[in-house]
Amino acid sequence: MSAIAKGISGKHRIAVIGSGWGGFRLIQGIDTRKFDVTVVSPRNHFVFTPLLASTAVGTLEFRCVTEPVKRTRVELYEAKCEGIDLVNRTLNCASTLDGFGPDKFSVPFDSLVITAGAVSNTFGIPGVKEHALFLKDVSDARKIRSKIMECFEHASQPNVSDDERAKLLHFAVVGGGPTGVEFMAELHDFITEDILKLYPSLKPFVSMTIYDVGKSILGSFDAKLGSYARERFMRKGISLRLGEAVSAVHQTHFTLSGGARIDYGLLVWSTGVGPVELIKEMTTGERAFAARDPTMGRLVTDEFCRVLGKDGVTPLTGVYALGDCATIKERALPCTAQVANQKGVWMYKALNRAVKDPSDIAPKFEDAGVTPFQYNHMGSLAYIGKWRAIVDMKDPTTPEAAGKAEPNPLQNALQFTPNTGVGAWLFWRSAYFTMSVSTKNKIQIPMFWILTWIFGRDISRIK
CATH class of the missing domain: 3.50.50.100 (FAD/NAD(P)-binding domain)
Known part of the structure; x- marks a missing residue:
């Protein structure tokens, strides 16, 4: 497994898993003068999901509801994140491009934002x-x-x-x-x-x-x-x-x-919807290291979108989660585009404001005057x-x-x-x-x- 070396820019490195509503809004607004942003996603585009049904019947064409991630001036790898190494601050990834190599690689990070989305819930029904x-x-x-x-x-x-x-x-x-x-x-x-x-x-x-x-x-x-x-x-x-x-x-x-x-x-x-495989691995089994929402199997975060450890109390250092893969502790927010969108906007504003030093792995949102995320139902x-x-x-x-x-x-x-x-x-x-x-x-x-x-x-x- 090869590693991608840290660039010479010296900027704070942010890795984003996923390119859905939360992740795309985040990378749209993040200040690339202060951050090196790497996106790991199985697809190279954002999908405007509220109008997806219209494309399925030809009311709209497919290109009307997609937006390339590359246009946001970030590094993108079409890959699946198979594991997170919090000790070495790296993502273990596997390419989703058929017929090309290498298949496995790692992505280093200082801060990690998980926006892995969710999968359709089949409830284990056969077929x-x-x-x-x-x-x-x-x-x-x-x-x-x-x-x-x-x-x-x-x-x-x-x-x-x-x-x-x-x-x-x-x-x-x-x-x-x-x-x-x-x-x-x-x-x-x-x-x-x-x-x-x-x-x-x-x-x-x-x-x-x-x-x-x-x-x-x-x-x-x-x-x-x-x-x-x-x-x-x-x-x-x-x-x-x-x-x-x-x-x-x-x-x-x-x-x-x-x-x-x-x-x-x-x-x-x-x-x-239900949790993707990465979220299951993070929250269940012997290798689990993050808190799990018992209702839908999502990651649990605090009011600053910081992922809570297995104890459900202590935030993991520099690890955040947005969108359908996460919920705020004791706040039952629905899995909708507007929740993920608002969290993505809040997150890029919080990071832009709080990270002063590229070496600051765990920015202090409270010290920077960042207020907790509040959902505004539209x-x-x-x-x-x-x-x-x-x-x-x-x-x-x-x-x-x-x-x-x-x-x-x-x-x-x-x-x-x-x-x-x-x-x-x-x-x-x-x-x-x-x-x-x-x-x-x-x-x-x-x-x-x-x-x-x-x-x-x-x-x-x-x-």
Whole structure:
């Protein structure tokens, strides 16, 4: 295993694991005049996840929701972090580039920021990883778009029976949270507004269903908004099968806990997230050295995002964690883009302010006047199809955490914005347009929205 020697710049070395919301915001704002920043991530880009469902059906093109990490003037290695050596202050990494060497290398650091994200939670259900599709990255969206068109192409062939057509054109989503609901809404728009115009004879065979173990969809939203979304879906012909868990998944069907067999052409799995392998290794087993959140298996940090040691009290020296892989002790913050985004902004401001000496491995945030991280809930949004959305300003965090937050600047704006319907949809689009991380995407996103409105979505099947 080779080591990458410290550069001659003499700057404080920061290693960042991951390029999601928290990590990307951090490296966007970090002062590279004071820091040498190295990013270790399996992908070389950031993904604007709130609009990923739109790319899966062609409402937006894939390049509209990505941003290269290299544009942030940092060192990037497309690799997976397999271990952290706190004694020698190095990351043990393995390249994720096929056919190139060396496969193993190490990355030194003075400070470490872990933004490893999370993986889709399969709850150990047999067959999910092998047969279901997920929606976490652009590669997933590509697979979904290709599979949708494959189902229609296969169903249109003359040797396929009507029973087979009904099975192929059953589109199932497991998970009634925001991601599952938004994908189903986008899928319904795609099928009814674009695909069925070209395959009108297949309309009687198309069905779309959301399955969830809970008794309602959008459980994190206000109950009235969840009921509104449910009524809209049922009116459009989207079925909801709630209160039953999936027990096993097979290539062409899955079974429910009650024994029912469900045939499908496309199955998208969206049931929440779980810890990645690196976080499991840090928090469980004989070699564990960090505190574990018992609810979701995440890293536990203090209010300065410093990872706590195995005792759950003492912070590890110069090790921080942001985003879906971490939670603040006694603060149940949700795994959402806005939490990770706010932590990333807070972290780069804190580091820029606190690190004075390149040799200072553990900057004293308190001595530098850095205040603890406070989450400011900006509202929850969900698209429900046909130019309709819902907006919920209820803070899902604890009352204590919400009470400490600064006044929400969106509250005044929403006094004049409906929380359902077309007005909420306009707010949904304008909010995500504003959140886009680059000028390039701020130009591309509305451009493709307009092109889709005029010409429809692209139905080409590109593998």
